[in-house]
Amino acid sequence: MAKRTQKAGATARFGPRYGVSVRRRAGSAMAKKSRWYTCPKCHYVKVRRKAAGIWDCKKCDYTFSGGVWEPYTRASDANRRIVRRSMEGATATDMAVIAQQAALDYEKKLSERDSDEGSEEE
16 A cells, blocks of 8 residues: 655654644754765865854864854855955856856846837837
């Protein structure tokens, strides 16, 4: 006979309370919080969460701050990229992203100008 329900995992303790989407988000947050991450200093997969936003490498004892649920957030990646660019200069990939953004801005400006001209004719 086929199994009819899925296993709830870490959120099984909530039972049927709070709704599916809330339990699903809570489960993904708990999984992110408790998994091992790569250390930025020694590059071993030995980083665990010590407290909210505090991450600690068990191998080299390097402690650093990060996100609440993950050590590396989108904002921290962007900040690291900005610092690297200011130290080393922009790479070819960075220049391609900058060129793409400039092209999108230019097209947006053209479309706004065309829409302004269309409204003046009416």
